[in-house]
Amino acid sequence: xxxxxxxxxxxGKRISGRAFDELREVKIKLGVLDEADxxxxxxxxxxxxIVGVYGPKEVIPRHMENPSKAILKCxxxxxxxxxxxxxxxxxxxxRSVELSKVIREALEGIVExxxxxxxxxxxxxxxxxxxxxxxxxxxxxxxxxxxDAGIPIxxxxxxxxxxxxxxxxxxxxxxxxDNFGEADFPVALTRTGDILLxxxxxKLTKEEVEEALGLIFEKSEVLLSKLRxxxxxKYSKEVVKxxxxxxxxxx
Amino acid sequence: MLDEKTRIVLPGDVIREKVNRNEAGIxxxxxxxxxxxxxxxxxxxxxxxxEHVYVPKPGDPVVxxxxxxxxxxxxxxxxxxxxxxxxxxxxLRIKLPLSSQIFAKVARIESGGNIVLTDVKRLPMGRVVDxxxxxxxxxxGRDMAMLKIIKEKTGVDIYxxxxxxxxxxxxxxxxxxxxxxxxxxSKAHIKGLTDEITEMLSK
Numbered sequence: 050x051x052x053x054x055x056x057x058x059x060x061g062k063r064i065s066g067r068a069f070d071e072l073r074e075v076k077i078k079l080g081v082l083d084e085a086d087x088x089x090x091x092x093x094x095x096x097x098x099i100v101g102v103y104g105p106k107e108v109i110p111r112h113m114e115n116p117s118k119a120i121l122k123c124x125x126x127x128x129x130x131x132x133x134x135x136x137x138x139x140x141x142x143x144r145s146v147e148l149s150k151v152i153r154e155a156l157e158g159i160v161e162x163x164x165x166x167x168x169x170x171x172x173x174x175x176x177x178x179x180x181x182x183x184x185x186x187x188x189x190x191x192x193x194x195x196x197d198a199g200i201p202i203x204x205x206x207x208x209x210x211x212x213x214x215x216x217x218x219x220x221x222x223x224x225x226x227d228n229f230g231e232a233d234f235p236v237a238l239t240r241t242g243d244i245l246l247x248x249x250x251x252k253l254t255k256e257e258v259e260e261a262l263g264l265i266f267e268k269s270e271v272l273l274s275k276l277r278x279x280x281x282x283k284y285s286k287e288v289v290k291x292x293x294x295x296x297x298x299x300x
Numbered sequence: 301m302l303d304e305k306t307r308i309v310l311p312g313d314v315i316r317e318k319v320n321r322n323e324a325g326i327x328x329x330x331x332x333x334x335x336x337x338x339x340x341x342x343x344x345x346x347x348x349x350x351e352h353v354y355v356p357k358p359g360d361p362v363v364x365x366x367x368x369x370x371x372x373x374x375x376x377x378x379x380x381x382x383x384x385x386x387x388x389x390x391x392l393r394i395k396l397p398l399s400s401q402i403f404a405k406v407a408r409i410e411s412g413g414n415i416v417l418t419d420v421k422r423l424p425m426g427r428v429v430d431x432x433x434x435x436x437x438x439x440x441g442r443d444m445a446m447l448k449i450i451k452e453k454t455g456v457d458i459y460x461x462x463x464x465x466x467x468x469x470x471x472x473x474x475x476x477x478x479x480x481x482x483x484x485x486s487k488a489h490i491k492g493l494t495d496e497i498t499e500m501l502s503k
Contacts, residue, residue, distance in 0.1 A: 107384075166413070167383070167412075196351070197351065199350075199352040199434060200353060201337035201338055201352075201353070203337070205311055205312055239312070241312075276310070277308070280339055284308065284350065284489050
């Protein structure tokens with residue numbers, strides 16, 4: 050396929066009009082699903098992700114259980130209508146299997162799994178609309194849903210992507226910058242600066258990686274405060290939820 | 301809804317205040333410093349968790365529903381927890397048919413994960429309601445004030461389990477009691493709730 054030359058920088062600015070270190074608008078909402086133990090809804094620019102958390106509960110199938118800690122089961126999936134590109138059926142495919150794995154490994158760094166041996170915690174992430182950066186948006190959603198579920202975690206964490214566009218290091222790439230830019234560099238990190246996820250697509254020099262990490266560390270503060278605001282917002286509103294009768298066993 | 305004296309705490313925040321609950325699954329300690337592991341709030345020098353998973357400990361009163369029988373061992377009980385409850389048939393004098401509702405105390409937690417129950421009392425068929433475990437202390441209230449009000453004003457028999465199951469008897473105004481519990485669950489973080497509930501139930 051021919052590489053199309055797309056001009057991603059105009060008059061020293063990105064085509065979206067954002068500055069090099071400017072994030073897209075992020076909205077976080079907690080407790081959107083009634084049936085789930087914890088849930089969240091994320092709007093990150095045009096990305097829309099809904100996350101549900103269930104557990105800790107009995108491991109199925111039984112042979113997967115770990116006698117010393119809980120296992121995490123992450124499921125990332127994109128709905129068929131999530132973007133203009135062809136996405137086909139919603140079942141597991143190469144992309145969703147990879148992203149489920151990297152998000153699970155990132156979450157294993159913060160969830161206190163040793164408190165619930167022989168159990169599983171299920172995290173379902175569904176991308177309703179995709180516009181680059183869905184893995185970090187899903188990760189942020191998963192952390193928010195874990196907070197909502199009350200599952201013990203060591204520290205709050207966020208994900209942010211940096212990249213290289215038109216020879217410049219920028220933060221939070223959108224679809225065009227992701228497709229036609231030179232590099233994509235998603236990172237998830239805790240408040241204390243522990244890196245939970247780090248992937249790279251494209252090429253960056255050592256100096257550029259340092260610059261990108263600097264931007265990511267700086268901008269993670271913005272997302273961490275957004276997460277705190279979302280939790281405060283949940284408890285500032287009066288939400289009357291229906292109580293459920295535990296008649297799952299009563300026949 | 302939150303007043304100025306209340307501060308929301310997120311996991312990883314340092315807690316210098318007294319922790320008002322069983323610390324398992326709520327707080328972790330590292331180098332003599334306490335860190336929160338769940339969302340909570342600090343009010344009047346106390347840390348109160350707002351969401352948490354119920355971690356059973358010996359002595360906790362629980363409400364459960366019998367979900368099965370293990371021949372020669374005892375009964376399996378649904379406790380709304382990640383491990384099943386187990387009533388050993390040795391020394392047990394009552395029969396527990398499937399789906400009977402019980403009130404018991406946690407004796408011990410086996411290494412295999414089973415929660416062994418003791419002091420089992422079979423309750424007459426009533427309603428078992430599921431609430432988040434973090435809200436149970438609020439339904440009890442200080443010196444059981446809230447629970448007493450609900451019982452007095454509605455005339456319903458109530459058994460509360462720390463696991464988040466609440467048993468309600470058939471006598472009295474059950475619908476009103478459920479409405480009150482619902483209100484407490486959704487407004488648990490608000491101050492002066494006892495008066496509001498009293499007013500609501502007096503109508």
